[in-house]
Amino acid sequence: MAMIRPFRALRPTPEKAALVASVPYDVCSTAEARVLAKGNPDSFLHVVRPEIDLPEGTDVHDDAVYAKARENFEAFQARGTLVREETPCVYLYRQIMAGHAQTGIVATFSVDEYDHDKILKHEKTRPDKEADRTRHVTTLGAQAGPVFLTFPPNPRVRELMREVCEGEPLFDFNAVDGVQHTVWRVEDPQPLVDAFGEIPLLYVADGHHRSASASNVRRQRREDGKLTPDDPANFFLAVAFPSDAVQILPYNRLITDLGGRTPEAFLRELRGVLPCEKVDSAEAARGEVRMYLAGSWYRIPLEPNADDPVSRLDVQVLAERILSPMLGIENQRTDERISFVGGIRGTKALSDAVDAGEAMLAFSLPAVTPAELLAVADASRTMPPKSTWFEPKLRSGLLVYTL
Numbered sequence: 505m506a507m508i509r510p511f512r513a514l515r516p517t518p519e520k521a522a523l524v525a526s527v528p529y530d531v532c533s534t535a536e537a538r539v540l541a542k543g544n545p546d547s548f549l550h551v552v553r554p555e556i557d558l559p560e561g562t563d564v565h566d567d568a569v570y571a572k573a574r575e576n577f578e579a580f581q582a583r584g585t586l587v588r589e590e591t592p593c594v595y596l597y598r599q600i601m602a603g604h605a606q607t608g609i610v611a612t613f614s615v616d617e618y619d620h621d622k623i624l625k626h627e628k629t630r631p632d633k634e635a636d637r638t639r640h641v642t643t644l645g646a647q648a649g650p651v652f653l654t655f656p657p658n659p660r661v662r663e664l665m666r667e668v669c670e671g672e673p674l675f676d677f678n679a680v681d682g683v684q685h686t687v688w689r690v691e692d693p694q695p696l697v698d699a700f701g702e703i704p705l706l707y708v709a710d711g712h713h714r715s716a717s718a719s720n721v722r723r724q725r726r727e728d729g730k731l732t733p734d735d736p737a738n739f740f741l742a743v744a745f746p747s748d749a750v751q752i753l754p755y756n757r758l759i760t761d762l763g764g765r766t767p768e769a770f771l772r773e774l775r776g777v778l779p780c781e782k783v784d785s786a787e788a789a790r791g792e793v794r795m796y797l798a799g800s801w802y803r804i805p806l807e808p809n810a811d812d813p814v815s816r817l818d819v820q821v822l823a824e825r826i827l828s829p830m831l832g833i834e835n836q837r838t839d840e841r842i843s844f845v846g847g848i849r850g851t852k853a854l855s856d857a858v859d860a861g862e863a864m865l866a867f868s869l870p871a872v873t874p875a876e877l878l879a880v881a882d883a884s885r886t887m888p889p890k891s892t893w894f895e896p897k898l899r900s901g902l903l904v905y906t907l
Contacts, residue, residue, distance in 0.1 A: 505701045505703065505704060506700055508696075510697070511905055513903040514581065514589075514903075516586055516675075517585070517587060521685075524547065524580075525679065525902050526553075527897055528649050529900070532549075548580075551577045551644070552648050554569050565636060574643050577646065586901075595609075595611075596688045597685070597686070606745050606896075610903050611697075611744070612740060613739060618718070626707070626887050628837075634717055646907060650900075651715045653708060653744040655744055656703065661700055672688075675902065700744075705882075707878055708881075736905070736906070752872055753895050754870060754893065755846060755869065756868050757869070758843045758866050759827075759863060759867075761831075767865075774826070778826070787851065789870055793822050812885075813879040817880075817887065819872065820888055836889045854866035
């Protein structure tokens with residue numbers, strides 16, 4: 505059964521929370537991070553994107569970048585921007601974006617459960633990204649950004665969460681993007697810890713590289729003979745949301761090469777194998793994709809080739825019916841002809857990219873549902889890369905777990 509554990513967080517003072525809270529390291533480029541953190545020495549981007557404090561052009565994997573992360577993290581503590589919680593706590597974290605509200609439990613979660621598939625995954629990880637996050641955690645001596653977990657709804661857990669949310673929050677602010685972030689400290693965490701123990705499985709929704717890095721850090725400590733039963737590395741920081749509260753947006757595709765074909769020739773060939781009708785709307789429904797080509801949107805209904813959790817995904821059917829056989833894109837992870845656009849940017853970002861000549865073709869996809877995500881993980885399968893875009897994003901720096 506699932507385990508959560510209270511922890512003594514490093515956190516900003518309430519008056520500093522809005523200044524400290526930053527977007528995750530992996531949703532902005534170095535240039536974007538520089539802009540977001542400009543004029544704000546308390547932005548946690550100085551810790552999760554420390555290259556912004558080094559000369560432009562510095563390799564993000566340079567030794568100096570990790571050293572700067574540690575230096576900035578220590579400075580945050582020295583000047584009182586981050587303070588240590590007096591006792592181990594569990595927290596609730598609510599986000600409201602454009603009318604959608606989701607509330608999760610912030611705690612530390614078992615690396616044992618992750619390693620033994622009691623916390624299930626649905627994506628593969630890249631070794632280079634794992635190595636980067638592992639080194640960041642090791643150098644910092646802390647997990648700076650939480651993993652996003654989800655779990656099947658539980659009535660007792662839901663009721664205890666509701667009671668906590670009736671109290672006064674620790675933090676409550678609106679970020680510059682309009683998302684409201686509210687954090688409550690659970691003064692008596694034991695009932696919630698006990699109730700959470702009834703949940704059979706947890707699922708990684710977002711943060712596969714962060715959770716893998718936690719496992720790597722613990723393994724390194726074990727191999728070095730430094731791991732003890734009460735070592736903080738036996739746990740990792742996460743926020744766990746009920747699956748019926750999670751919002752998943754589409755993850756769309758841009759294609760830069762039609763295999764030497766003109767747009768007209770590609771459309772003719774596509775219509776020879778799949779129905780394809782011109783439409784006004786770019787928003788795809790389940791069982792179809794929308795394609796933008798040469799200034800027009802098209803609707804393409806897609807039927808899966810097989811009845812299993814992965815094959816039923818529209819993103820997988822697109823790969824099997826169009827990307828692989830017609831465009832020769834066999835590996836979406838490595839093929840430079842394909843790029844990915846998170847649903848938060850909307851479908852206009854797709855048509856704009858094609859109209860500007862940055863891509864030849866765009867596909868708008870329906871969002872994967874939480875139920876589909878859980879079904880894939882339950883079957884020990886993985887989704888195609890870049891299948892899910894979660895919004896709103898968890899802010900980094902509000903609650904930090906030190907090792």
